[in-house]
Amino acid sequence: MIQQTSDKKWFDQLVMELRLRQVHGSAIGDTIASAKELLRDTGQPAEKMFGPARDYAEALELPSAPKHDWIRQALWPSTLGLLAFLLFNQAVVPWTRSELLLVSPVQLAFLATPVVLIAFLPLYLDAIIRRIWLCVGLSGIGALSGVLSAVTAPEDRAEAWLAVDPLPWLIGSTLVMVALSIRNTTQSALTPGDDDITDPSSATAESTGTGMNVIVQITNWLFPILALAMLGLALVLR
Amino acid sequence: MEVSTSSPQVAGSVDWPSDWLRATLGFLCLRALSAGPSYGYAIISELERHGFGTIKGGTLYPLLTRYETAGLVTTEWRAGDGGPGRKYFALTETGRTELIRLSADWLRFSDATTRYLDQPTMEGSS
Numbered sequence: 237m238i239q240q241t242s243d244k245k246w247f248d249q250l251v252m253e254l255r256l257r258q259v260h261g262s263a264i265g266d267t268i269a270s271a272k273e274l275l276r277d278t279g280q281p282a283e284k285m286f287g288p289a290r291d292y293a294e295a296l297e298l299p300s301a302p303k304h305d306w307i308r309q310a311l312w313p314s315t316l317g318l319l320a321f322l323l324f325n326q327a328v329v330p331w332t333r334s335e336l337l338l339v340s341p342v343q344l345a346f347l348a349t350p351v352v353l354i355a356f357l358p359l360y361l362d363a364i365i366r367r368i369w370l371c372v373g374l375s376g377i378g379a380l381s382g383v384l385s386a387v388t389a390p391e392d393r394a395e396a397w398l399a400v401d402p403l404p405w406l407i408g409s410t411l412v413m414v415a416l417s418i419r420n421t422t423q424s425a426l427t428p429g430d431d432d433i434t435d436p437s438s439a440t441a442e443s444t445g446t447g448m449n450v451i452v453q454i455t456n457w458l459f460p461i462l463a464l465a466m467l468g469l470a471l472v473l474r
Numbered sequence: 475m476e477v478s479t480s481s482p483q484v485a486g487s488v489d490w491p492s493d494w495l496r497a498t499l500g501f502l503c504l505r506a507l508s509a510g511p512s513y514g515y516a517i518i519s520e521l522e523r524h525g526f527g528t529i530k531g532g533t534l535y536p537l538l539t540r541y542e543t544a545g546l547v548t549t550e551w552r553a554g555d556g557g558p559g560r561k562y563f564a565l566t567e568t569g570r571t572e573l574i575r576l577s578a579d580w581l582r583f584s585d586a587t588t589r590y591l592d593q594p595t596m597e598g599s600s
Contacts, residue, residue, distance in 0.1 A: 267535075269551075270514060270561045274531045277515035286532035295536035299543070436551045437559035 243275065246282040246289050251433065253293035256362055258300040261431040267296065269437040307358055309423075313416050315354045320412035321459040322347050322382075325466055326389075327402035327409065332470045337405060338389065338396035346385035350378040413459045420456040490527060501576035502526060503537060504569055507547065511564035538563055546572055 247268060254264045275282055286292045326347070330337045353374055364371040390396040454461070506512060506520045518529050541547045546569035551559045565573065 266561070269558070270535060271531065273558065273560055274514045274518075274535075276558075278518075278531075285530055286535075287530070292532050292536075295532065296539050297536065297543075298539065435558075436561070437554070 243282045246286075247271070249289035250293055252365065253290050254296075254298065256365065257293060257298070258302075258306065259298045260301065261433045262436075263298050265434040266436050267298065268433070269435050273437065311354070311357060313419065315351060317413055317416045317459045318354060319351050320409040320416075321463060322351070323405055324409040324413070324463045326385075327405040328463075328467055328470045329474075331402040331406050332467075332474045335402075336393070336399045337402035338391075338393060339398040339400075340388060340390045340395060341397050342388045343385050343390070344397075346381045346388060349381035353378055410460075410463065413463060417457045417460055421453065424452050424456060495526065495529075498580070499526075499529065499533065500537060500541075501573055501580065503534070503541070504546065504565060504573040504576070507563055507565045508570070508573060511550070511562040513560045513562050517563070541569065545569075 250271070251264060251268070254267065259267075271282065271286060275285060278285060282289075326339070327337050360370075364374060393399050502521060503517060506517045512520070514531060514534060518531075518534060522528050538547060538549075542549055542563075545566055547563045548566055550562050550564065552562055553559045
């Protein structure tokens with residue numbers, strides 16, 4: 237039982253390490269299946285037979301996708317979506333109250349913080365995945381900056397650095413969020429399960445199914461869903 | 475190739491210096507595949523049976539993966555008997571040629587080493 241638990245942890249770490257190295261899902265499935273085959277034959281624990289998961293993943297030198305592919309395909313769209321969502325949040329309350337959108341430099345700096353944190357993710361992604369406290373800390377900074385941007389929002393026009401009509405910002409940010417969601421949905425429909433981890437010893441995919449598809453669709457439409465919720469909240473509280 | 479159950483042909487100590495094994499494991503694995511396609515545990519058992527100690531999966535699989543990338547071996551998943559399948563490794567023609575070349579080189583090297591070691595020492599001579 238203890239060995240099963242430690243082996244499961246080892247395999248989870250191995251999958252994470254191979255994913256971090258941008259190894260394709262089919263190659264990960266092959267690696268997992270061949271390692272399990274040898275463990276079944278020998279009855280030894282994974283750590284003893286293969287060494288630390290990180291070292292094993294490195295030693296395999298499996299072919300990987302170009303390092304910057306995920307930045308172009310996932311990171312920049314996500315950063316743009318977040319920026320659009322933050323702008324929507326700033327514009328939605330003044331719009332429901334028929335007021336101008338007031339902006340101060342301090343507020344802008346706090347708003348930019350989560351965007352900057354995500355934009356620079358490639359520099360420290362490995363570190364936050366391996367250290368949960370760093371992940372929690374950075375998430376906390378992102379959330380805190382969101383709260384502080386609301387606290388530092390100017391209350392009247394005299395305090396504001398900018399005073400603009402919120403409607404164009406609301407429409408613009410909505411269009412960006414919806415366009416990105418349509419793009420992500422189209423991409424996931426065109427390449428269903430393309431990078432899933434498949435088990436070649438039984439030819440089955442581990443991560444496909446209705447539940448997974450629902451999660452993928454919710455992720456694709458996360459910002460428009462949250463924006464709709466914010467709009468409803470703003471209309472109720474005006 | 476299946477795991478042999480015949481009596482082991484241990485060639486002496488299994489505690490070889492790791493540097494020696496690192497240098498020779500590549501063509502020893504190719505040799506283990508020369509009789510036909512084989513899988514991880516069978517290759518490890520074959521090498522252990524011939525006195526090279528127990529090779530870890532963390533050493534064997536990265537080596538075979540590099541050989542697959544280099545075109546020396548191919549891999550194939552074969553269905554198991556009512557259970558999960560097995561990954562079989564097989565020598566390619568390039569791999570067989572490489573095995574012949576490395577075996578010949580090794581024999582020349584070990585022959586030179588043996589001849590040198592067998593020379594009478596000059597201890598005490600001026």
